[in-house]
Amino acid sequence: MSETNPYGFTTTILHNDRRKPVEQGSLHKPVHTSVAFGYGDARQLAAVFQGREPGFRYGRQGNPTVAALEDKISKMEDGVGTLCFATGMGAIGALFQALLKSGDHVVSSSFLFGNTNSLWQTVAGQGVAVDFVDATDAAKVEAALRPDTRIVFVETIANPRTQVADLARIGQLCRERGILYVVDNTMTTPWLFRPRAVGAGLVVNSLTKSIGGHGIALGGALTDTGLFDWSAYPNIAANFRKQAPANQGLAQLRAKALRDFGAALGPEAAHHIAVGAETLALRMERTCANALALARMLEADPRVAAVHYPGLASHPQHALVGSLFRSGGSLLSFELVDEIDPFDYLNRLKLGIPASNLGDTRTLVIPVAHTIFFEMGAERRASMGIAESLIRVSVGIEDTEDLLADFRQALAS
Ligand SMILES: *Cc1c(COP(=O)(O)O)cnc(C)c1O
Numbered sequence: 246m247s248e249t250n251p252y253g254f255t256t257t258i259l260h261n262d263r264r265k266p267v268e269q270g271s272l273h274k275p276v277h278t279s280v281a282f283g284y285g286d287a288r289q290l291a292a293v294f295q296g297r298e299p300g301f302r303y304g305r306q307g308n309p310t311v312a313a314l315e316d317k318i319s320k321m322e323d324g325v326g327t328l329c330f331a332t333g334m335g336a337i338g339a340l341f342q343a344l345l346k347s348g349d350h351v352v353s354s355s356f357l358f359g360n361t362n363s364l365w366q367t368v369a370g371q372g373v374a375v376d377f378v379d380a381t382d383a384a385k386v387e388a389a390l391r392p393d394t395r396i397v398f399v400e401t402i403a404n405p406r407t408q409v410a411d412l413a414r415i416g417q418l419c420r421e422r423g424i425l426y427v428v429d430n431t432m433t434t435p436w437l438f439r440p441r442a443v444g445a446g447l448v449v450n451s452l453t454k455s456i457g458g459h460g461i462a463l464g465g466a467l468t469d470t471g472l473f474d475w476s477a478y479p480n481i482a483a484n485f486r487k488q489a490p491a492n493q494g495l496a497q498l499r500a501k502a503l504r505d506f507g508a509a510l511g512p513e514a515a516h517h518i519a520v521g522a523e524t525l526a527l528r529m530e531r532t533c534a535n536a537l538a539l540a541r542m543l544e545a546d547p548r549v550a551a552v553h554y555p556g557l558a559s560h561p562q563h564a565l566v567g568s569l570f571r572s573g574g575s576l577l578s579f580e581l582v583d584e585i586d587p588f589d590y591l592n593r594l595k596l597g598i599p600a601s602n603l604g605d606t607r608t609l610v611i612p613v614a615h616t617i618f619f620e621m622g623a624e625r626r627a628s629m630g631i632a633e634s635l636i637r638v639s640v641g642i643e644d645t646e647d648l649l650a651d652f653r654q655a656l657a658s
Pocket of ligand 1: 332333334335358361400404429431432451452453454463464465603
């Protein structure tokens with residue numbers, strides 16, 4: 246994973262807890278449910294509060310079980326530090342809460358997770374200007390940059406249409422202009438791609454999705470890759486300027502977002518996610534192979550009008566995918582010919598479950614225009630390339646032949 250770690254991705258995650266002293270030699274970091282942490286010496290408590298000694302103060306700002314997960318995610322992303330939040334949106338919202346001020350400008354990909362799109366509309370009403378651009382084209386990002394642009398925000402593979410941002414060129418641009426580059430890696434996960442490789446300063450992961458992987462816990466994370474120079478970021482408060490420049494970003498995020506707004510990840514959820522993370526690579530291999538097989542089968546069928554999957558040669562950014570990601574990912578979307586009603590099709594599936602989540606071990610399907618992207622309206626959907634009949638599939642780890650047979654039988658009405 247790095248020069249100092251001789252082990253591969255999965256070995257590192259499996260053995261990470263035990264490399265530090267763990268109570269009673271537990272192989273898993275125990276679930277610490279305590280909200281408060283007692284100190285035998287009151288002076289030590291004061292030192293912890295003043296940041297002169299490491300330690301936990303109160304559960305909202307940190308917890309040993311959550312810290313063990315943060316350490317694992319830092320290893321996965323090859324980052325210098327990670328902060329966990331109650332949800333992925335908690336992590337993205339922290340950018341606004343801790344790093345942006347009224348009058349700042351953000352350039353965001355227009356191909357976005359629906360709730361992130363909604364969040365940027367919300368902040369636009371609170372003095373932060375957001376421009377949405379087609380991030381598959383770095384020139385469009387460049388054209389949108391202004392002297393007051395603080396953050397460029399992109400996703401790796403956009404949900405549900407699977408557009409792939411021009412990640413490396415945008416990273417180059419941000420590096421040249423000294424702009425904080427934030428990459429939401431949820432769809433690719435650190436197993437398929439590490440945004441640090443393209444110059445991201447902060448990486449977002451919704452832990453609810455593939456990292457947790459079993460659909461039993463919500464969580465989110467922000468990882469500092471160590472590449473961004475926080476000493477040049479205008480919105481660091483004087484209080485945090487006293488810290489080493491490398492720590493300023495996460496220190497301010499921990500205080501101004503996690504502490505002040507309170508979207509803390511609970512220890513039980515952190516434990517579920519940490520257990521799930523152990524099999525991330527194994528699940529991703531299966532799910533990505535399933536997704537490719539399903540995409541190929543659907544593309545070859547005349548009853549399917551269009552298939553969007555980055556692993557297909559027909560995908561507009563297919564070449565980019567090969568150079569950046571380990572595979573095309575676990576998400577695909579498709580449109581049926583007009584004669585087939587998408588709702589009837591979904592109702593004929595026996596394995597694909599109509600549900601709104603991604604990265605579950607089970608295959609989940611959803612008619613996006615009528616559900617998760619309903620609120621934004623037809624015009625914005627069209628601008629994001631979302632057809633009214635689009636079906637999104639979050640491919641699970643079922644046996645490949647079972648999955649293909651199910652999606653095939655549902656085509657024959
Ligand atoms: C789900 C998701 C989020 C938000 O995560 P939650 O844990 O549901 O809050 C953010 N970004 C992407 C790309 C997602 O898929």
